[in-house]
Amino acid sequence: MKYYSLNKQSPDVDFKEATIKGQAPDKGLYFPESIPVQEKAFFENIAQYSNEEIAFRLIQPYVAGTIADAALQGIVKETINFPIPLVPVNDRISSLELFHGPTLAFKDVGARFMSRCLGHFAHDRSEKVVVLVATSGDTGGAVAHGFYDVPGVEVVILYPSGKVSSVQEKQLTTLGKNIHALEVTGTFDDCQQMVKQAFVDEELTKKIFLTSANSINVARWLPQQFYYVLAWKQWTDKKNPPVISVPSGNFGNICAGLLAYCSGLPVKHFIAACNANAVVPSYLANGDYQPKKAIATISNAMDVGNPSNFVRILELFHHKLGDLRKVLTGYSISDDETKAVLKEVYQQYKYLPDPHGAVGYLALQRYLQQHADDKGMFLETAHPVKFYDVVEPVIGEAVPVPAAIQDQLKLTKQSTVIAPDYNALKETLLKKY
Numbered sequence: 219m220k221y222y223s224l225n226k227q228s229p230d231v232d233f234k235e236a237t238i239k240g241q242a243p244d245k246g247l248y249f250p251e252s253i254p255v256q257e258k259a260f261f262e263n264i265a266q267y268s269n270e271e272i273a274f275r276l277i278q279p280y281v282a283g284t285i286a287d288a289a290l291q292g293i294v295k296e297t298i299n300f301p302i303p304l305v306p307v308n309d310r311i312s313s314l315e316l317f318h319g320p321t322l323a324f325k326d327v328g329a330r331f332m333s334r335c336l337g338h339f340a341h342d343r344s345e346k347v348v349v350l351v352a353t354s355g356d357t358g359g360a361v362a363h364g365f366y367d368v369p370g371v372e373v374v375i376l377y378p379s380g381k382v383s384s385v386q387e388k389q390l391t392t393l394g395k396n397i398h399a400l401e402v403t404g405t406f407d408d409c410q411q412m413v414k415q416a417f418v419d420e421e422l423t424k425k426i427f428l429t430s431a432n433s434i435n436v437a438r439w440l441p442q443q444f445y446y447v448l449a450w451k452q453w454t455d456k457k458n459p460p461v462i463s464v465p466s467g468n469f470g471n472i473c474a475g476l477l478a479y480c481s482g483l484p485v486k487h488f489i490a491a492c493n494a495n496a497v498v499p500s501y502l503a504n505g506d507y508q509p510k511k512a513i514a515t516i517s518n519a520m521d522v523g524n525p526s527n528f529v530r531i532l533e534l535f536h537h538k539l540g541d542l543r544k545v546l547t548g549y550s551i552s553d554d555e556t557k558a559v560l561k562e563v564y565q566q567y568k569y570l571p572d573p574h575g576a577v578g579y580l581a582l583q584r585y586l587q588q589h590a591d592d593k594g595m596f597l598e599t600a601h602p603v604k605f606y607d608v609v610e611p612v613i614g615e616a617v618p619v620p621a622a623i624q625d626q627l628k629l630t631k632q633s634t635v636i637a638p639d640y641n642a643l644k645e646t647l648l649k650k651y
């Protein structure tokens with residue numbers, strides 16, 4: 219499979235090159251030259267395949283020729299070695315729980331896959347690789363965990379100061395060794411912009427071998443398809459495919475779901491569930507695409523004003539808004555609505571969503587109110603404990619802390635504060651590497 223740059227000014231590359239580069243030299247995102255379509259029988263008989271077989275079959279065409287099948291099977295197996303259950307909340311809504319990985323968020327799937335692919339490719343290179351990543355909360359922790367203590371890899375995480383939850387901050391700032399946190403006195407969009415600029419800075423890239431671990435990197439983005447198909451495996455009413463509501467910020471997750479749909483996955487409709495950062499819901503409603511400065515909300519990991527991956531969604535639908543609207547509807551949910559629905563779901567159904575999942579739940583509920591015959595699922599993208607500072611006052615109870623992170627919460631934060639200015643990042647990187 220070849221990948222082209224969406225800016226169309228750089229040569230095509232294979233999966234290995236796209237993973238190593240992260241972003242094309244013309245600043246474009248890489249995109250597969252064709253979308254593999256799976257046989258109808260694969261989806262019809264999905265129950266007969268193991269999770270590893272499903273994931274391998276989905277990813278193999280994207281990787282073919284750069285990682286041998288046996289090695290890829292090993293990577294896939296290690297990537298999804300935790301449960302991804304579909305849990306009924308009420309008679310029309312289920313929750314696809316994506317928080318059973320080591321850092322309690324859906325990012326673990328992509329980060330584990332990417333770190334193993336990069337490890338595989340690194341065998342051929344002697345240079346140290348610096349993985350640069352911008353985070354609004356969860357990517358940073360998952361990437362830190364995925365690359366911790368990996369020889370030859372240094373990780374530099376940029377996060378917006380004061381705008382991630384206390385648990386997320388611990389996950390990205392306490393590991394030490396090869397993991398370094400830069401606390402940017404700006405927004406996630408500032409962090410993302412600084413990272414993207416670094417990749418096209420020739421002076422810097424001549425001195426330091428840089429790559430990205432955000433979903434701009436195909437090796438982080440593509441495996442996010444896995445759990446949509448694993449959800450279908452668990453969906454009981456195969457005659458009536460689900461509406462899938464995806465809490466969305468940078469739009470990598472929902473874009474992976476739409477990619478699986480284009481490969482034949484049965485889905486009735488997708489919902490882009492956003493908080494007050496409503497660039498995409500506004501575009502879907504009125505056709506006017508206006509990136510904005512991010513607004514801080516209680517579902518902080520979705521505080522993105524200029525979502526990187528939306529351009530991939532447009533490409534998937536050949537830039538035809540009419541076609542996209544047939545498949546995708548957007549909703550913007552306020553913080554007050556998020557708190558109210560979180561409390562309601564907990565009290566009524568004894569199910570505790572996190573604030574991002576709550577946005578997904580309410581957006582789905584709104585859609586289902588207009589579509590009486592449909593049922594659906596929301597992606598529960600993180601464990602509620604990651605946002606206990608928001609959740610506990612809403613439900614008036616403590617959220618138990620899973621054993622997996624109890625020790626990490628006792629560690630001391632280590633970060634370097636920098637201005638939201640590209641030169642500050644460049645100077646820091648040149649001094650360090």
Ligand SMILES: Cc1ncc(COP(=O)(O)O)c(C=O)c1O
Nearest residue numbers: 356466467468469470471519599
């Ligand atoms: C908990 C949670 N929900 C939703 C999102 C939004 O996902 P995406 O940026 O892929 O749209 C994020 C950020 O990645 C997140 O951490």
Ligand SMILES: N[C@@H](CCOP(=O)(O)O)C(=O)O
Nearest residue numbers: 353354355356357432433519
């Ligand atoms: N919400 C994300 C933002 C970065 O998204 P990515 O999928 O492009 O890495 C986060 O939690 O950091």
